[in-house]
Amino acid sequence: MALARVGSGHERMDNLKGMAWMVLAMLSFALTDMVLVFATRALPVAQVLVLFGIGGAVLFGIWARVQGHHWVSPVLLMRPVMLRNVAEVLATVSFVFALSLIPLSTLSAVIQANPLLVTLGAALFLGEKVGWRRWLAIGVGLFGVLLIVQPGAEGFDPNIWIAVAAAIGLSLRDLATRPVPRSVPTTLLASYSFGAVAIAGLAMLPFGAGWITPTPGMAFLVLAGVLMGMVAYFSITAAMRVGEISVVTPMRYTRLVFAFAIALVVFDERLDPLTLVGVAIVVATGLYSLWRERQARRILTAP
Template identity: 55%
Template sequence: MDNLKGMGWMVLAMLGFALADTFIKLTLGALPVGQVIAIFGFGGAAIFGAWAATNGERVVDPALFTGPFVFRLASEVVGTMCFIIALASIELSLLSAIIQANPLLVTLGAALFLGASVGWRRWMAIFVGLLGVLIIVRPGLEGFDANTLWALGAAVGLTGRDLSTRAIPRDVSTLLVAAWGFAAAGVAGVILLAFTGGAAMPDATLTLQLIGALMFAMVAYYAVTAAMRVGDIPVVTPFRYTRLVFALILAFFVFGERPDMWTLIGAAIVIATGLYTLWRERLAGGMA
């Protein structure tokens, strides 16, 4: 294992995801959400499908018709739709802060639904981390924005995707899983567009922004896969949190966003508890 390279790949992946989010948000002022989801979904499916075919992998597999795969597709649709709607509705920095709860939610879901053993320290970390999310969202208080619920929906959907992925047989191609996940999101985008209407032909600038979002997302996907393969997972995983750093920088310079103190405090709590959870899992070998 080469942990230094693994950390580098993970940081590159998080930069790629943050850039992709930025480009998507730039398009949402001119294009309806359903159209952006459809373009991004079918574009990603085409790229991953071609990638799989180039590697000689099957594009259709019997695993497509199993419960875990179907649940993953449904979770991918929910997560992607909620994420892009949130991008259109709230600040990028706020969305990115809420999404940082995903590792905690994965640990919680693994304990509740997959029978994973979680010790009391990690339970406490999850509880405190979720309090951090409440500080960011502030339900019932003056600073509450109901659109942050889309971000929470995205976090839950992405958690379902990550948990169901664990139940998919290891011999099923990762590229195949990704291609069908994007395709399902594309179909959902078309359905949403049918209800909302407003489809428009992207001009040159919008087309370049959409291409940029797809390209950075593909680079990020490749980089996160490389990180997991060349480095120890407990070592490289904490560097996922660099995504928030990149998102805050991009949100400031591109959109002029300035997160308030409570958002930063909540994000710090979520990240700290997430890192603690990962550390405890590493110490206990994932058994406590």
């Protein structure tokens, strides 16, 4: 009995550590988003993509090399990895464009549909079994997204559909990650993704405002944003390794809290009541879907 108590105590402590790592990851992501908002106000979007893409590709590439992995690897030509890179480009390009056009709070609210979209995609494309309760949660959650988007409302901003594209891209990236062999180091995956984003930014440069030499302050800010992205990556990896996935994953929603706080304090944004209702519905249905998935796994693994 004493051993059982010690074991459960260790599990609780590990889960608390995992939750703390996940919260740190979400704070780092929110701060990176803030940096991106400032960057897109001073530089063309394509240039922001190039700077962040090259910075992330180089730093994650160095990290992978320190781990003993070579950047030029057959992994780069794996079909799931290539699909993941395409999805990353869709997600990041849409996300950064959306940041330059709509409020941070609105974009952050829309991308909270990601867990529901991943569940939907897993059922449609990967053959994952989803019960009627989770299907209902997906339907209600998508209704919540409509409350956030508010198509047809007076003053509707069509640029919000770019945020929807970002949410879809993030979900496709997560789905494309699942078939990637576990032997593939995540540092390499991250470096390849950033490299793909940099290439996309370079391809877009001729169609924008060209290249603007960043001030030393802006260059430092971009570097800080890339480093915060690395902190987020390390923290989310640590969270998944230390705690139970079903326990630490709901902490992803703390990103919304940090994003709203930054939007309110730094950018003086306000959310209308209908949007807040939509956010509450999306978060509630996302948490319920995660809980149902956990219950289903327990039944499958029960002796």
